[in-house]
Amino acid sequence: xxxxxxxxxxxxxxxxxxxxxxxxxxxxxxxxxxxxxxxxxxxxxxxxxxxxxxxxxxxxxxxxxxxxxxxxxxxxxxxxxxxxxxxxxxxxxxxxxxxxxxxxxxxxxxxxxx
Amino acid sequence: xxxxxxxxxxxxxxxxxxxxxxxxxxxxxxxxxxxxxxxxxxxxxxxxxxxxxxxxxxxxxxxxxxxxxxxxxxxxxxxxxxxxxxxxxxxxxxxxxxxxxxxxxxxxxxxxx
Numbered sequence: 706x707x708x709x710x711x712x713x714x715x716x717x718x719x720x721x722x723x724x725x726x727x728x729x730x731x732x733x734x735x736x737x738x739x740x741x742x743x744x745x746x747x748x749x750x751x752x753x754x755x756x757x758x759x760x761x762x763x764x765x766x767x768x769x770x771x772x773x774x775x776x777x778x779x780x781x782x783x784x785x786x787x788x789x790x791x792x793x794x795x796x797x798x799x800x801x802x803x804x805x806x807x808x809x810x811x812x813x814x815x816x817x818x819x
Numbered sequence: 820x821x822x823x824x825x826x827x828x829x830x831x832x833x834x835x836x837x838x839x840x841x842x843x844x845x846x847x848x849x850x851x852x853x854x855x856x857x858x859x860x861x862x863x864x865x866x867x868x869x870x871x872x873x874x875x876x877x878x879x880x881x882x883x884x885x886x887x888x889x890x891x892x893x894x895x896x897x898x899x900x901x902x903x904x905x906x907x908x909x910x911x912x913x914x915x916x917x918x919x920x921x922x923x924x925x926x927x928x929x930x931x932x
Contacts, residue, residue, distance in 0.1 A: 709862075807851075807865060810855075810864070813860065
């Protein structure tokens with residue numbers, strides 16, 4: 706089955722620790738995205754990547770870092786510099802060179818900082 | 820950043836048609852309008868996408884007037900399983916590397932028996 710996988714589904718970390726969230730897709734999409742969702746809120750864009758070895762900051766990139774070494778993978782690191790990291794994190798992908806640019810989302814990772 | 824506006828919540832009864840409207844006054848020429856459904860603790864699921872006039876698929880219809888400043892998602896004969904949050908999204912990723920996205924705040928639909 707084609708799709709986007711995120712792991713783990715739930716993640717706990719202690720304050721001051723970095724943590725990396727995984728995102729993998731087998732849709733052969735060029736573009737990948739990371740969003741953050743807080744309770745009762747919409748989605749906010751953290752980072753996005755159009756092609757391998759290239760990525761751009763979104764609206765709330767501070768305290769986060771990403772890499773795009775492979776087309777299929779776009780891991781997100783939540784660093785200790787992120788002041789309020791507890792949230793639901795969503796990864797998405799799309800064929801960016803189409804103007805329609807439909808994004809397909811993974812199941813999400815819920816991060817809780819203790 | 821331009822914004823979209825959606826009703827915060829709506830209630831409906833099983834079997835009824837539900838219409839959810841999203842206002843996007845600053846829509847650009849290249850923007851497509853996409854609607855998503857999201858259940859608690861899950862990723863949004865694509866429902867339908869359109870550019871103008873009317874689009875229909877097996878689960879919904881999307882109505883877009885000529886000025887494209889709003890769009891209406893229509894769900895025919897809703898069931899209890901349609902209880903979810905519905906988001907409209909406008910996203911354009913330009914070849915220059917810049918982007919524009921407008922994610923609605925979502926409409927919480929509750930379907931009652």
